[in-house]
Amino acid sequence: MISISVDMNKQDWEDAIKKDNLSWIQACDLKSPDHNIISRDFGIVIIPTNFLIDKEGKIVAKDLMDENIEKVLQKYLGK
Numbered sequence: 001m002i003s004i005s006v007d008m009n010k011q012d013w014e015d016a017i018k019k020d021n022l023s024w025i026q027a028c029d030l031k032s033p034d035h036n037i038i039s040r041d042f043g044i045v046i047i048p049t050n051f052l053i054d055k056e057g058k059i060v061a062k063d064l065m066d067e068n069i070e071k072v073l074q075k076y077l078g079k
Contacts (some may be wrong), residue, residue, distance in 0.1 A: 002024065003024060006036050049062070
């Protein structure tokens with residue numbers, strides 16, 4: 001799992017990682033959402049946004065929420 005933040009203040013970003021106990025990879029370019037390269041390239045206009053990417057690097061699902069996450073992950077993980 002990788003999280004991309006649109007925070008513009010480094011301390012706020014680091015504090016949120018600690019507070020929410022986010023143990024996976026974190027990235028942030030500290031630019032506004034309008035100038036964040038990843039947000040722009042992936043067409044992210046609201047947060048949170050998530051993508052499920054398959055082994056070939058293809059986006060197979062987007063914006064999974066609550067019970068849908070489990071269902072879709074089981075489908076792609078073959079469980």
